[in-house]
Amino acid sequence: GENVEQHPSTLSVQEGDSAVIKCTYSDSASNYFPWYKQELGKRPQLIIDIRSNVGEKKDQRIAVTLNKTAKHFSLHITETQPEDSAVYFCAASINGLTFGKGTHLIIQP
């Protein structure tokens, strides 16, 4: 089955700086790559996703890039704000989502 690796497990950045979280996947048949944000005690919320026919997608301060050849994809958050502090999960899908282990993003004021 699919295996998703996510790095780093914890990321601390200064407010206003950029944050990058990286994931790799094992199954080249995976064709859908969402990112979820989970605040403490809340459900995971979909923040952005990308399909395998696209290399990059942007939504305001958030962007995702996909390299199918290398089987990796990344989440980029620019101009970070305190409310960006959360755990972020990447996932890859063929039939059903396989999640990475998560990245705890800490925004330092």
Next chain:
Amino acid sequence: SAVISQKPSRDICQRGTSLTIQCQVDSQVTMMFWYRQQPGQSLTLIATANQGSEATYESGFVIDKFPISRPNLTFSTLTVSNMSPEDSSIYLCSVVRATNEKLFFGSGTQLSVL
């Protein structure tokens, strides 16, 4: 996105008992899934709830322990049977409204087993 209601939101249960979690969606959805999130961990797929037929379980999860029902396109239940402290987790219902659409999560059920 669909409105996904889960209940109970939390429960504390005794070892050896069973708990049934309900998931209700405000509109018909193509697919419903059940995930488990152990404390501080990632999301692990338990099974796909199939309407009118037996659920499809992932490796490591069995029907006797986690029986699932899905009588229609808007409702599903997950039962955690013969509970032990290792079953203490958040259980999340999730749905996909139509093929190639996005996956959304319910509010979750926080289960503690004593």
